[in-house]
Amino acid sequence: MIARSPSLTEQVMTHLKDRIVRGDFPDGRIPAETELAADLGVSRTTVRDALSRLEHEGVVVRKQGAGTFVNAAGLQITSRLEEIWSYEDVLRDHGYTPSVEVLRLEREPAGPDVASVLGLAEGDEVLVVEKLFRENDEPVVLTVNMIPGTLAGSPKRRDARAPIYRFLADQSGRQLAYYLSDIVPVALQGERAATLGVAPGTPAISFEETGYDTEDRPVLRAASFFRDDLLRFRLIRRKAV
Amino acid sequence: MIARSPSLTEQVMTHLKDRIVRGDFPDGRIPAETELAADLGVSRTTVRDALSRLEHEGVVVRKQGAGTFVNAAGLQITSRLEEIWSYEDVLRDHGYTPSVEVLRLEREPAGPDVASVLGLAEGDEVLVVEKLFRENDEPVVLTVNMIPGTLAGSPKRRDARAPIYRFLADQSGRQLAYYLSDIVPVALQGERAATLGVAPGTPAISFEETGYDTEDRPVLRAASFFRDDLLRFRLIRRKAV
DNA sequence: CAGTGGTCTAGACCACTTT
DNA sequence: AAGTGGTCTAGACCACTGA
Structure with missing residues (x-):
């Protein structure tokens, strides 16, 4: 303070x-x-x-x-990719005034991929936090976060509206230090397309990322999907020194 | 010492x-x-x-x-996004030994978008250089570059195999200083999908970028399409200072 | 040529983490 | 308390750009 x-x-x-x-x-x-x-x-x-x-x-x-x-x-450059931390801030940088809705907050057994990334055994519990960011009722970003079940208590929906790094810190005391992110092209299908309000098959970018705490332990697996027509990522590329 | x-x-x-x-x-x-x-x-x-x-x-x-x-x-991290300069190098960093083929090298009138970005009048000539990068006959990256017609002579296909910044320097003496790049999700269709050897409708990432010379004049408009299964972009995101 | 940014030194004190 | 990286100073010389 x-x-x-x-x-x-x-x-x-x-x-x-x-x-x-x-x-x-x-x-x-x-x-x-x-x-x-x-x-x-x-x-x-x-x-x-x-x-x-x-x-x-x-x-x-x-x-x-x-x-x-x-x-x-x-x-x-409105959003420098390497400094993205809270989608609310990203949207604000784009001139939006976003709202957040927690679509899902529940425990489920980890699949093999998630378990492997988070260093869990298959079937261990993970807490799933799915959030939708809107601008004027128009959906813009959908995020799906998975946290090892042992790192969370019994959070309320209200708690989960905070940025995920703060949520994680509140629940477990672990500080998110950095993300390792893959940029992946996807075609939005089914429920996910409906949630984002686009036609099935619409191409989109997904950030698939793993979050690590200050001691390099994986503590978060996340995927984020964007409405390309509403949120565009831009960067400068310069000759390496 | x-x-x-x-x-x-x-x-x-x-x-x-x-x-x-x-x-x-x-x-x-x-x-x-x-x-x-x-x-x-x-x-x-x-x-x-x-x-x-x-x-x-x-x-x-x-x-x-x-x-x-x-x-x-x-x-x-094999490729730091902000330092991408030559796709041959990017592929080499991924452990590939790439080959380059010039698919197209011809002049055509600029469409409205390209003309506007490059500061030309619609219909002014641009030189189109389309290249395909392969690993073991497997296509990986497709690039489409457009240069103002006034900045190029009568290059041979052989000349166009060089990295585009070198090609531009050879043709016009202009030094490419930086790119402004948008990351755009697309669905590969028709000829483009066929060239990259994927099914029509396959989602992919496209870098849509404008290149500027040392005096901030736009000199290049480019789009690049990737085989996501062969080339993946990854980055680290840290809390801003 | 004068003026610019690029490199490098030697030393001081502060803020923070660990023991 | 000891040790670490963070900030800051004052000054020197070099490499490059432009008139």
Whole structure:
């Protein structure tokens, strides 16, 4: 709850972002590192740290010998794939005001695939949490999460509306540290197509992912299905260094 | 002892990668930054730079106060989405030894979408380069590239087998700087399905992307289709900082 | 050529985790 | 308390770009 004062680097980042948004650099050129350092009263190292992180975020581009420039393309990226964490936030980033409904919350025996990924024996119990995210009654994202039964108590539907990483932390105390995600093309069928409000056979992207806690133990298996017409993933690809 | 050319930072990176692969850190724990700096005879800043980049690549994880650790999950990532540049390399990373065939190389009038993206008038000529990447006669990736007609001479089929960024550089002198890519689910139909050797209606992922040169001018529109059973994209997602 | 970002050093103190 | 990574400084030289 205590707001720790942002680091100098972070303050420089916000400062630069603000100026970019404000249109302080109409030609897209950002002042030289030494100049910024002098103006802001910090060391060039700190400025460079901030610029590195902004470059990593896709906000600016640096060209040796030439200068640092605002990256117009980066402003088009609404969701950076590697930082997706809560679908509610993703939808908000897209300008939506999402609602969440818990479609399913029950225990069932794990199938062989899920058991293997989560390090369980086949037939061990998993808790299934199925959620639908809507914008104005229009379904956009459907997620199916499976958690080892031993890592959950007897949650109420209301509890399950929280982002899954928070739900998991509340139930088990385990912190979700990272996901390993496969991007998989699917054709939506049957009930799943109906839930998302599309015709059977509609092609869609599914993220199939395994979540690990801070000690690299698998704690979550999830699949997410998207309405491609309402939610599109975009990324920048640059030549590797 | 250590020489120039690859930067010190890069040498430290390769050194650490080698030791990781060699199994020098059986418990997954990497020596402290100060220790590495002393051992290698470089400053801690250089070591930190190397570790930052390895962390960014997903090779290691750093935990404040605890240490730096090998990231087992990162070793499973064969293709980092944000660094895809040549599909031949992507396939090689997957352990394949790909071959390339140029299926199509001809000029045609641009449709409205392509014209708009490339900043052309509808009907202006674009050069279409369609390539198929195979592993052992098995088709894996199909790419369709469109370049403004003014940016290409009269290339031969042989020229078009090179990676598209090199082809573009050879033809026009323009350097491809980055791509803006949409990840789109499609159902493969007709000729395209046949070319990739799958049943009509098979769901697939398509990368729809626009390539820009170093001066942010659009120079390339491309779409790529994948055999999901042969080429899978995987990524790590971590909590944003 | 002057000016830019890229690399590197040596050292200081802080925030956090583990013992 | 000891040890780790995180932040920050001040300064040096190099590699590259552009006029």
